[in-house]
Amino acid sequence: MAVVELFGTWFSPYAYRVIWALKLKGISYEYIEEDIRNKSPLLLQYNPIHKKVPVLVHDGKPICESTVILQYIDEIWPQNPLLPADPYDRAVALFWIKFADDKVYLMSKLYQADGEEQRAAVKEWLEMLEVMEENALIGGKKFFGGDEINMVDIAFSFVAHWLGVLEDVVGLEIFEPHKFPRVSSWIQNFKSIPLIKENLPDADKMSAFSKHGREMMLASKSN
16 A cells, blocks of 8 residues: 655645645545644655655655646546546646745735835736736636536645735735635635635644744844
8 A cells, every 4th residue: 555645734734735636636645734834854855856845755756746647647547537638628727826826925925125115016916916817717618627516626726725824914805805806706716615724724824833933034124
């Protein structure tokens, strides 16, 4: 029987991508919580290049980077596929996954910014939400791929859950549901899936943790 281990951090959107994929596939795994301030020798051994979570270890073989891990999971365990079988639909899905991956940096940009930099970060968030609204969720789709959740939904999960926490941390309202009704509907659909709903980091805990870290960071910047 295959041995599957996942090294993650409790608040990481990248780690949750992998958690959801494994659960959608029905794969048993052992979760190892990492302290990002004091990384274990095993994590550094398995991911010597980036030294980050998540890392999936399958029968002793490490796979790094969440999107790479998701594609590996989908190929190794074909049940409940996360990507379309049709080559064109698959290519479209991979385009949007790449788009989402390229925008995740907006979380740290908003978290770290204040003043003019913060206004610039908010502008980029709104531009991304507009693209999702007008280009990715057209045609009355429940999820990005239609009626079933797939890897694109998982890739955009930072919008569904982590953005709300960030808004609380920085004291801004960026996502206004009436301005992005398709995105709003998608968020509700995504977070209503029992498997997703039951496996989300606690928003209040994340907010308190992030507020403390941001206060310390901004104080050190001003000194």
